[in-house]
Amino acid sequence: MVKFMAKSFFVCLVLLIGVIIGIQQANEGLKKMRGYEATETLGALQIHEKENGELEASILGNKLTSQDIKKKQEQLERIESFNFFSELGKWLSNCVQTFMSTMIHLLSEQIEQWLNKDKT
Template identity: 55%
Template structure:
């Protein structure tokens, strides 16, 4: 299961990266087709540096900062902390697993005895 999730995550990451590269290439094609550089056209993914050395990133025109990432991480932690369906699913999985293992033990004891 972990192997499948890891492969799925890698595949989604590669596809997302490919989409961003494709959008950047389309933007450059629009600039070439137009014949001049229009400041309204922005790249899909931009990284800029300030005078202070800070690095700013923007994806599709939305700026991404470390504070945004920290807020999103806190929101995810809160969601996981109060996810009752996840807890119910884990309990149900444990009940089914224990039931099946006890059933298999009973079947093997009957066949051996």
């Protein structure tokens, strides 16, 4: 049994080292394929502070300002689209809630009647 466990541990260790080396090789291959070291594309979100203290963000290389965010928020508020599945889910949850509360109420009444019947 000890021999089996030692072999299993050794195999797992070799596979783990292989995965780590493979990840490193894939990273190096992506850097070579790109052809240059681009710091702005290494992360999805970059935040820089300007000289005047204002923050500037870029998501996947696209500049993003607070005015853009406000504009998009206003646009989303104007759309007010109807989501069929959301409304269906709300209706279904209300039906289940009403059904369960009714069943609990009826069950509690039956238990009270049963307990009162035993007392008399």
